[in-house]
Amino acid sequence: MLKGKGFKGILMSTMVAALVFAAACGNGGGSNNGSSTNQPSNGNAATEAPATETKLSxxxxxxxxxxxxxxxxxxxxxxxxxxxxxxxxxxxxxxxxxxxxxxxxxxxxxxxxxxxxxxxxxxxxxxxxxxxxxxxxxDGLSIVVSKDNDFIDHLTVEELNKIFVTGSTVKTWKDVRPEWPSEPIVMFSPGADSGTYDYFNEAILEKAGIRNDKQISFSEDDNTLVQGVAGSKGGIGYFGFAYYEENQDKLKVVPVDGGKGAIEPTHETIKDGTYAPLSRxxxxxxxxxxxxxxxxxxxxxxxxxxxxxxxxxxxxxxxxxxxxxxxxxxxx
Structure with a gap:
């Protein structure tokens, strides 16, 4: 019954066929000029994808x-x-x-x-x-007073200098303009480590320095300055425009006359530089x-x-x- 090949020959042929079939399966089930036409279905695609960006920490x-x-x-x-x-x-x-x-x-x-x-x-x-x-x-460094202040319409650079400069004898708003009330001025300023302090000192006080007496309080925290001005009828302070915008329900911004008329800080006047000299x-x-x-x-x-x-x-x-x-x- 096993003429020509014998049992060993048939066994060898069967083993060769099995190896060929296994190789074909390993290549994705088929080939075309030696390259696979099918994607692996065993998850190998993920390992062959480009590496993802390093996670930052x-x-x-x-x-x-x-x-x-x-x-x-x-x-x-x-x-x-x-x-x-x-x-x-x-x-x-x-x-x-x-x-x-x-x-x-x-x-x-x-x-x-x-x-x-x-x-x-x-x-x-x-x-x-x-x-x-x-x-x-x-940013536009903003001059602010309390919402309760109903007499200030604007301040000039000269008046701001008169109020804040070191050695100033100004004590009431009447000392600034005779028609204003004898309301005591309560000043609030960023501390000496603040860039806002330095900018105000340079732009308004010509580097003469800010007064340091019982009428003025200093803080590096702008929120503390906001609360101080808002809580004082005769209060005045200065800080960045963003802090005024955030608290405009309790503060009144003061237009500043730098020599070309009183200008209020707004997005437009700060950006185009007309809010001078306090745009920065x-x-x-x-x-x-x-x-x-x-x-x-x-x-x-x-x-x-x-x-x-x-x-x-x-x-x-x-x-x-x-x-x-x-x-x-x-x-x-």
Missing amino acids: GEVKIDGSSTVFPLTEAAAEEFNKEHPDVRVPVGVSGTGGGFKQFCKGEIAIADASRHIKEEEATICKDAGIEYTELSVAF PLFIYVSKKELERPEVAAFTKYYINNIGPLADEVGYIALPDDKYAEEAAKLQ
């Missing part, structure tokens, strides 16, 4: 200006939605306080409502801290060494690429798009 420490704080906080919150494992704590020790930490290498980014001072830049240089300055938005740019400073960390680089790029719309949301004025493009190019 770590911490990006930030401190500095209370004026810039709402911008940076908004950027941090939105960034965390995409990178929940990256911590972005944001402090408010004032522009000067932020630079002190920054130049010691204690934080990655400093929020600033003014340019870095020459002496601060020297401290950073001596400590080996190189940095990049990035403009993030415009805002900044963040980022350490170049810290930028080598992927989480810091990712956050900084996210900040610059997204802060325009966020600025509008939190009461600041966005820069032109081409300016943001310039700032982004600094990070390349």
